[in-house]
Amino acid sequence: MLKILIIHGSPHKGQTYKATMEFLDELGNRIEVEVKHIFLFQEQLELCRGCGICVVSDENRCPNKDDIQMIHTLMQNSDAIIITTPVYAMQVSALVKNFLERSAYIIHRPSFFGKWFMSISTQAFSGDKDVAKYLANVMHFWGFNIIPGLRLTLAPGDTQKKAIRKKITAAVDQFQAIDFLFQVGKIS
Ligand SMILES: Cc1cc2nc3c(=O)[nH]c(=O)nc-3n(C[C@H](O)[C@H](O)[C@H](O)COP(=O)(O)O)c2cc1C
Numbered sequence: 001m002l003k004i005l006i007i008h009g010s011p012h013k014g015q016t017y018k019a020t021m022e023f024l025d026e027l028g029n030r031i032e033v034e035v036k037h038i039f040l041f042q043e044q045l046e047l048c049r050g051c052g053i054c055v056v057s058d059e060n061r062c063p064n065k066d067d068i069q070m071i072h073t074l075m076q077n078s079d080a081i082i083i084t085t086p087v088y089a090m091q092v093s094a095l096v097k098n099f100l101e102r103s104a105y106i107i108h109r110p111s112f113f114g115k116w117f118m119s120i121s122t123q124a125f126s127g128d129k130d131v132a133k134y135l136a137n138v139m140h141f142w143g144f145n146i147i148p149g150l151r152l153t154l155a156p157g158d159t160q161k162k163a164i165r166k167k168i169t170a171a172v173d174q175f176q177a178i179d180f181l182f183q184v185g186k187i188s
Contacts, residue, residue, distance in 0.1 A: 001032045001033065002031060002032070002033050002034070002079050002080060002175070002178070002179045003034045003036075003077065003078045003079045003080070004034070004035050004036070004078060004079065004080045004175075005037075005038065005074050005075055005077075005081050005082070006024075006035060006037050006038070006082045006084065007038045007040065007071070007081065007084070007096075008020070008037060008039045008040060008041075008084050009040050009083055009084055009086075009093045009095050009096035009099070010041070010084065010085065010093060010095075011041045011093060011095060012041065013039075015122050015154050016084050016085065016086045016121070016122045017084070019084075019120060019122050019154065019164075019168070020082070020084050020120050022168055023120065023150065023168050023171060023172065026168055026169060026172045027172050027175055030172055030176050031176055031179045032179075033179075036074060036078070038074065040095040040096065040098075040099055041095060043066075043067040043071065044066040044067050045066055045067055045068060045095075045098060045102060046066050046102075047098055047101075048064075048098065048102050048104070049063060049064065051063060054104065055104060055105045055108055059105050062102075064102070068099075068102045068103065071099070072103065072106075075112065076112075078115065079115060079116065079178075079182060080115060080117070080118070080147075080175070081112075081115065081116070081117050082117075082118050082119070082120055083096060083099075083117075083119050083135055083139075084119070084120040085119065085120075085131060085135075086121070086122050086123070087121055087122070087123035087124075087127040087128050087131055089127075090127035090130065091127065091130065091131060091134070092131055092134065092135065096135075103142075106141075107138070107141040110141060110142050111143060112139075112142045112143040112144045113143040114145075115143070115144055115145070116144060116145045116146075116147055116178050117135075117136070117142075117144035117145070117146055117147065118146075118147035118149060118150060118171065118175075119131065119132050119135040119136065119150070120149070120152070120171075121135075121149060121150070121151050121152070122152045122153075123151070123152070123153055123154070124153070124154070124155070125153065128149075128153070129151065131149070131151075132148070132149030132151055135149065136148075136149065147171070147174045147175075148174070150167060150170075150171040151167075152167060
């Protein structure tokens with residue numbers, strides 16, 4: 001069974017959440033999955049203070065005492081991670097950016113080898129290409145294998161449209177292929 005952690009980066013359960021649940025519904029119909037959810041807006045995550053202690057010394061010496069290590073532990077216990085974000089001001093949401101800054105040391109000490117990463121982004125008109133590229137780049141440095149981002153341009157109610165369904169199905173296909181690799185033990 002593929003263990004997936006979804007890190008929801010929208011500040012509310014809006015369009016991005018809805019699209020993500022559509023993806024999960026289709027995925028659940030196709031393969032056996034165990035899904036856990038983290039909603040960044042519900043977690044206590046202080047802003048990065050820029051001290052750099054996590055990078056040059058030890059992440060456990062971070063002056064912020066909050067939920068960041070709990071999220072990293074959940075990630076370590078998963079086969080695949082999905083970060084979801086709306087495009088806000090042409091980039092990831094502030095919640096996602098802060099999560100990445102609070103995790104900055106991982107770029108220097110990558111620890112997610114053998115795991116898979118995909119982003120889900122929704123937008124109204126522009127910016128999702130940069131968002132998907134940015135997230136793939138960071139997660140590549142963390143050690144992940146990268147699945148091309150699921151990028152959706154949405155107006156309310158659009159998730160049922162044929163073109164959107166097609167993109168969601170293509171992303172599900174990618175996960176089905178990864179599940180197959182896990183099943184045959186090519187990736188442990
Ligand atoms: C503050 C804010 C900034 C936004 N900036 C962009 C943008 O730069 N490019 C874009 O295409 N859409 C932009 N949008 C539209 C959202 O990306 C789009 O509606 C998205 O599906 C919203 O997802 P959500 O319901 O999870 O917030 C913005 C929306 C908000 C509220």
